[in-house]
Amino acid sequence: MSAKFERAEIWRNRFLILPSMLLLATFVIYPACFAVYTSLTNESLTGPAALNPRFVGLDNYTKLFTDGNFWRSLAITFWFVLFSAIIGQLVLGLASAMLLRRRFALRPLVNAVILMPNAVPEVVAAMMWASMLASGEYGTLNNIVAWFGVEPQRWLTSFPLTMIIVVNIWRGIGFAMILMTSGLSSISEELYEAARMDGANPRQVFRRITLPLLVPTLFLYLLVSTVSTIAIFGLVFALTRGGPAGATELIGIYIYNQSFNAYQLGYGSAVAVVVLTFSLFIGMLYVRALKVDV
Amino acid sequence: MSSITLSNLSKRFGAVDVIKGVDIAIEEGEFAVFVGPSGCGKSTLLRMIAGLEPISGGAFHLDGELMNDVSPDKRGIAMVFQSYALYPHMTVAENIGFSLDLKGIPKEEIRRRVGEVSEKLQLEAYLDRKPQALSGGQRQRVAIGRAIIKQPRVILFDEPLSNLDASLRVQMRAELQQLHRTTGATIVYVTHDQVEAMTLADRIVVLSGGQVMQADHPISLYKEPDNLFVGQFIGSPKMNAFPARVAAVENGAARIRTDDGWEVALGGFRSLNPGDRVSLGIRPEDLSLAGTGERADITVRAILSERLGMETYLSFETSGESAIARVAGDHRIDTGETVPLSINLDACHLFDTAGQAIRRGQI
Numbered sequence: 001m002s003a004k005f006e007r008a009e010i011w012r013n014r015f016l017i018l019p020s021m022l023l024l025a026t027f028v029i030y031p032a033c034f035a036v037y038t039s040l041t042n043e044s045l046t047g048p049a050a051l052n053p054r055f056v057g058l059d060n061y062t063k064l065f066t067d068g069n070f071w072r073s074l075a076i077t078f079w080f081v082l083f084s085a086i087i088g089q090l091v092l093g094l095a096s097a098m099l100l101r102r103r104f105a106l107r108p109l110v111n112a113v114i115l116m117p118n119a120v121p122e123v124v125a126a127m128m129w130a131s132m133l134a135s136g137e138y139g140t141l142n143n144i145v146a147w148f149g150v151e152p153q154r155w156l157t158s159f160p161l162t163m164i165i166v167v168n169i170w171r172g173i174g175f176a177m178i179l180m181t182s183g184l185s186s187i188s189e190e191l192y193e194a195a196r197m198d199g200a201n202p203r204q205v206f207r208r209i210t211l212p213l214l215v216p217t218l219f220l221y222l223l224v225s226t227v228s229t230i231a232i233f234g235l236v237f238a239l240t241r242g243g244p245a246g247a248t249e250l251i252g253i254y255i256y257n258q259s260f261n262a263y264q265l266g267y268g269s270a271v272a273v274v275v276l277t278f279s280l281f282i283g284m285l286y287v288r289a290l291k292v293d294v
Numbered sequence: 295m296s297s298i299t300l301s302n303l304s305k306r307f308g309a310v311d312v313i314k315g316v317d318i319a320i321e322e323g324e325f326a327v328f329v330g331p332s333g334c335g336k337s338t339l340l341r342m343i344a345g346l347e348p349i350s351g352g353a354f355h356l357d358g359e360l361m362n363d364v365s366p367d368k369r370g371i372a373m374v375f376q377s378y379a380l381y382p383h384m385t386v387a388e389n390i391g392f393s394l395d396l397k398g399i400p401k402e403e404i405r406r407r408v409g410e411v412s413e414k415l416q417l418e419a420y421l422d423r424k425p426q427a428l429s430g431g432q433r434q435r436v437a438i439g440r441a442i443i444k445q446p447r448v449i450l451f452d453e454p455l456s457n458l459d460a461s462l463r464v465q466m467r468a469e470l471q472q473l474h475r476t477t478g479a480t481i482v483y484v485t486h487d488q489v490e491a492m493t494l495a496d497r498i499v500v501l502s503g504g505q506v507m508q509a510d511h512p513i514s515l516y517k518e519p520d521n522l523f524v525g526q527f528i529g530s531p532k533m534n535a536f537p538a539r540v541a542a543v544e545n546g547a548a549r550i551r552t553d554d555g556w557e558v559a560l561g562g563f564r565s566l567n568p569g570d571r572v573s574l575g576i577r578p579e580d581l582s583l584a585g586t587g588e589r590a591d592i593t594v595r596a597i598l599s600e601r602l603g604m605e606t607y608l609s610f611e612t613s614g615e616s617a618i619a620r621v622a623g624d625h626r627i628d629t630g631e632t633v634p635l636s637i638n639l640d641a642c643h644l645f646d647t648a649g650q651a652i653r654r655g656q657i
Contacts, residue, residue: 190379193346198393198440199367208392212383 032276039270045263053266060270070271072246073254077230080165080250085229088169090221093176094214097184100177118174126238129167130156156240160247164236171235176221183217184210216290223286227279251275296357296370296447296480297322298343303352305338305504312338314504315352320482320497325474327483329491330501330527336484339501340450343482344373356447367393372441373450377457378433380425380440387412387421390439411439414476431462435469442477451483455490467493488528492516500524522649525575531607533643534581534617536574540566550574550644554612556592560642562654572652575643578607581619581635590634594619599627608633 039060043053064070096114100107117125132140135154142152155163187210195205233252236242242249242257249257251271259268298320305313313335320326328336341347343354345366354361361369380389388395390411391404412418415435425433434454441449451470455463471494474481485491491498492512499509500523507527508520519525519533526532541551548563552574566572584590594610594617601624608619608627619635627633644652 188377188379190375190377191381194373194375194379194381194440195392196346197344197366197371197373198444199396204396208396209381 035269035272035276038266039273041266043265043269045260045265047263050263056266060267061274063267064270064274069246069249070254073249073251076161076247076249077251079161080168080232081226081229084165084168085172085225086222088165089172089176089225090218092169092173093221094180096173096177097180098210100181101184114177115174117171122171122234123238125167125171126235129163129239133163157244160240160244164240164248167235167239168229168232172225172229176225179217179221179224180214183214186217187213219286219290223283223290226282226286230275230279230282298326298448298480298482299353299355299358300339300343301353301355303339303342303354304350305335305342305347306350312504313342313350316501316504316506318499318506318509320480323478323480325481325483325494325496326499327485327491327495327497328499328501329485329488330507332486334501335504336486336501337452340373340452340482340484343448344371344450345369346373370444370447371450372444372446372448373452374434374437374441374454376453378425378437378454380433380436382425385422385424386417386428386436386439389425389436390417390443392440393444407443408439411443414442415439430458431466434458434466438473442473442479446479448480448482449477451481453485454483455485455487463490470494488530492528498528500527502527518651518653519575519643520651522573522575522645522651525643525645525651529577529579531578531618531620533575533577535645536576536612536615536617538572538574540568540570540572542568548644552612556612558591558637558639558642560639560644560654563644563652564655565652566644571647573645573647573649575645576617576637577641578618578620580638580641581621582638583621583625584634584636588634588636591637591639593632593634596627596629596631596633598629599625601626 040055040057041053042056042059044050096110100111100114120128133155134140134142135152135157136142137146137152139152139155141155146152153159191209191213192205195209200208231252232250233256236248236250237253237256240248242253252275255268255271255275258271259265262268298318300316300318303313303316303318304311316339318326328339330336338347342349345361345364349362356369356371381392384392387405387408391408394404394407408421409418412421415438417432417435417439420428420432420436425436428436437454454470455466458466467490470483474494483490483494495512497509498512498515500507500515502523508515508524510518512528515524515528519528522533522535526535536552536554538550538552541549541557543549543563543566546564547559547561548566549557549559550572551557558574592612594612596608596610597616598609600607600609603624605623606621606625606627608621608625610617610619610633646652
């Protein structure tokens with residue numbers, strides 16, 4: 001291959017990635033840089049700072065480290081991500097993917113039921129769950145538990161974090177299942193047969209063959225789901241607005257509340273920048289883990 | 295070391311009969327090869343022996359013990375898969391020792407036995423490697439190691455050499471023969487390659503359409519095929535079959551006239567009647583160039599000649615069917631040239647209209 005041809009090839013490839021670079025620059029990199037800039041000012045939606053925002057250096061960041069609500073929100077987000085995405089969706093998604101590899105009569109129906117929550121717009125989903133979890137005798141869940149003699153509960157007030165975790169698991173199983181299905185189908189049937197000939201029981205097959213060979217898929221899933229769950233806003237905001245008393249104030253909702261309810265754009269931006277850095281760090285961690293194992 | 299008996303064994307997938315009542319007996323320590331064209335059911339039969347496919351009907355006995363409903367790992371059978379099916383996340387040593395590890399055998403014992411097997415298969419240098427860092431032949435040996443470490447009663451091979459290049463195949467064939475000699479295990483081997491079948495087998499089972507066409511020693515199959523299918527399947531290039539009719543039977547010799555009009559007189563066929571329709575089977579190697587002054591049995595017009603150096607494949611056409619002669623030595627024969635051929639009459643075969651062999655001396 002001549003050097004000239006190679007150079008032309010390089011330029012053509014650059015040209016091909018130009019559209020996505022433009023989109024990324026406009027809608028990701030520019031806003032992110034702007035948020036970094038805003039986080040260094042006292043930009044606000046009302047008052048004198050709204051007219052003349054001032055450069056305040058790292059003031060917003062020092063404030064953030066002593067802000068108990070920020071740390072509480074971060075902790076809520078941590079538990080939310082851990083129980084809904086990393087444990088709930090993953091375990092149930094993998095279980096349903098394995099179940100749906102078998103042939104049984106209701107398979108298409110079960111498949112549709114698992115995938116359906118993904119097809120519902122998140123605000124609609126939140127409305128459905130609001131009705132499901134409504135307190136008093138009209139709540140669907142209260143009607144169901146009444147069959148077992150349980151008193152009506154105020155689900156979203158008594159167990160707010162648990163409830164949003166349940167709702168998010170419900171919504172995310174489908175995606176986890178699709179990814180796990182693709183991971184499982186990449187494992188050759190002959191390996192399972194070889195393991196059967198070697199005398200492995202179903203539990204040993206899962207632990208010694210399926211799980212290790214699913215590691216790249218698991219990491220990919222964890223990368224995508226952790227980062228996207230940290231960023232969840234609409235579903236939970238529409239259901240609880242972060243309440244009661246901040247019990248479900250995920251970091252995304254906290255950023256929104258600080259920026260648009262407390263009008264402190266600069267401070268909200270600082271929180272957003274911290275979360276961005278954090279997400280990037282997690283992403284890098286997973287990507288590195290993926291590279292080692294693939 | 296164990297004997298295998300398959301009695302009226304059948305396999306049905308939905309409405310499709312894949313194996314149609316197969317009877318095969320394989321003796322202790324025998325190297326049996328199942329051979330047949332694609333889709334003949336040979337791999338299915340092997341998987342039924344392994345326990346990976348349920349048996350729909352009939353019985354499979356191993357050393358007299360009924361095995362139909364015994365799980366694969368309890369049969370004492372090991373299998374080498376076509377794609378080797380090595381566990382990609384395990385090292386060579388872990389792959390070989392996996393079955394022992396599952397049984398809870400102490401690590402020290404596993405290490406010792408893996409060491410023994412890997413020494414036998416010359417894999418000591420690769421024990422810490424993962425399968426993807428091995429060549430095809432090495433992977434093959436790991437798969438064999440994984441099978442023999444279990445000290446199985448029977449080892450099954452499912453087209454194990456099909457992924458290797460030609461020279462490696464020759465080498466692995468020799469290694470498999472060596473393995474059979476040293477372990478003395480009963481081996482059942484599936485292939486569609488008849489050279490592998492001929493060189494490895496003590497007994498070849500030729501399958502077609504889910505039925506056994508013939509089971510015998512390789513040379514017996516070659517010399518005395520039971521039917522036209524076996525005659526044409528064993529041997530390369532395949533046996534020529536000329537549509538013909540019995541012209542006359544005189545003194546125990548039958549004069550056979552092909553539809554193309556040429557005749558041969560074959561001794562020993564007493565059961566034939568003039569007018570019977572038959573197929574005359576002549577192997578390409580039983581046709582040779584008639585030398586000058588020698589009487590030619592037939593004269594044919596060449597369509598194509600393929601010069602391989604030590605021999606020449608000569609394609610010709612008779613009564614619309616193409617046929618081939620495999621003549622010794624290098625000959626330059628042009629298309630359209632007429633060529634005199636002599637036939638080794640003692641090696642000719644006759645088959646009836648159903649394709650069954652008519653034997654010499656048969657009454």
